[in-house]
Amino acid sequence: MTDLEIKVAKAIEGDIGAEKYPFRKLADICETDEAAILLIIKKLRVEGKIRRFCAVLRHRHAGVVENALVIWAVPPEQCERVGTILSAYGEVTHCYQRNPPFEQKFNIFSMIHCTKKSLKQFIETVSKKLDIFEFRILASEQEFKKKSMEYFSDGQYF
Amino acid sequence: MDEIDRRILNIIQDDFPVEPDPYAAIGEKAGIGEDEAYRRIMRMKEEGIIRRIGAVFDREKLGYAGTLCAARVPEDRVNSFVSAVNAYPGITHNYRRNHDYNIWFTLIAPGREEIERIIAEIAAQTGISDILDMPACRTFKIKATFEL
Numbered sequence A: 001m002t003d004l005e006i007k008v009a010k011a012i013e014g015d016i017g018a019e020k021y022p023f024r025k026l027a028d029i030c031e032t033d034e035a036a037i038l039l040i041i042k043k044l045r046v047e048g049k050i051r052r053f054c055a056v057l058r059h060r061h062a063g064v065v066e067n068a069l070v071i072w073a074v075p076p077e078q079c080e081r082v083g084t085i086l087s088a089y090g091e092v093t094h095c096y097q098r099n100p101p102f103e104q105k106f107n108i109f110s111m112i113h114c115t116k117k118s119l120k121q122f123i124e125t126v127s128k129k130l131d132i133f134e135f136r137i138l139a140s141e142q143e144f145k146k147k148s149m150e151y152f153s154d155g156q157y158f
Numbered sequence B: 001m002d003e004i005d006r007r008i009l010n011i012i013q014d015d016f017p018v019e020p021d022p023y024a025a026i027g028e029k030a031g032i033g034e035d036e037a038y039r040r041i042m043r044m045k046e047e048g049i050i051r052r053i054g055a056v057f058d059r060e061k062l063g064y065a066g067t068l069c070a071a072r073v074p075e076d077r078v079n080s081f082v083s084a085v086n087a088y089p090g091i092t093h094n095y096r097r098n099h100d101y102n103i104w105f106t107l108i109a110p111g112r113e114e115i116e117r118i119i120a121e122i123a124a125q126t127g128i129s130d131i132l133d134m135p136a137c138r139t140f141k142i143k144a145t146f147e148l
Helices: A001-012 A022-029 A035-044 A076-087 A116-130 B003-012 B022-030 B034-046 B075-086 B112-126
Strands: A050-057 A064-073 A092-102 A105-113 A136-146 B050-057 B065-071 B091-097 B105-107 B131-134 B134-143
Touching: A001 A022, A001 A035, A001 B050, A022 A035, A022 B112, A035 A050, A050 B003, A064 A116, A064 B131, A076 A092, A076 A105, A076 A116, A076 B134, A092 B065, A092 B131, A116 A136, A136 B105, B003 B022, B003 B034, B022 B034, B034 B050, B034 B065, B065 B112, B065 B134, B075 B091, B075 B105, B105 B112, B112 B131
Parallel strands: none
Antiparallel strands: A050 B050, A064 A105, A064 A136, A092 A105, A092 B134, A136 B091, B065 B105, B065 B131, B091 B105
16 A cells, blocks of 8 residues: 555545535545545555445444354354355344354354344244354343444554 | 434544545535535544544454454552553454453454454463453454444
């Protein structure tokens, strides 16, 4: 990445602020013009370095939900199928295969967001659909930390 | 939060317009004016519904490594363990979960060696040696947005 790209990345990995025309403000911060800012963001998106440019919500404040980590014991040859089915549900926000598996067998990890009340029912439905009956619901009982990674701001790595 | 707020959130949690007049573009999509779109979004930031507006970077594309750790921590040492863990900037999520492995956190660092170094350092510093390191070998989905 160029020096200017890194400067821009640093300016947009947090919050863009309260300006009505935020990209004009970013241009000032980065000592360039607005067109260059828009172009760099576009380029980083095309390259896939920026996944999304968006509002990040606090889900509890937005009235959404609790989160639960649900882990599944899936025979290796079925991981592809199970991962694909799980990913199709809106309630499943993250889904990974992990290695080593937890307790030697739980290898598919899904983060599920829905209301506490509907969670159990949802998981039972999903379990039947997957034809996987060995799973654990690891509810989140207390949040100690939740933030977006800052790759650029401490100047340590780039 | 009313219907218009929800409409706005559904638009901008997917895609905040990267263009000179973003609030005008949001207003148009939500069926309101630029000023109202701007005011409502500022209000939802103040209320804490919106954590931030900006870029979400792709860890892998930036060449970083990540992992999920689970630690077994005796109850009377949870506070000090959590403080030690959270002090690292690469810790992005840390939760207590209902299991013998009671503390679950995610760690991002420039490479696998750095991840292993940090976990070893946490173990040495806290005396908690039962920390599992479970990196993803396959990513099926990352999309933390919800229809509101």
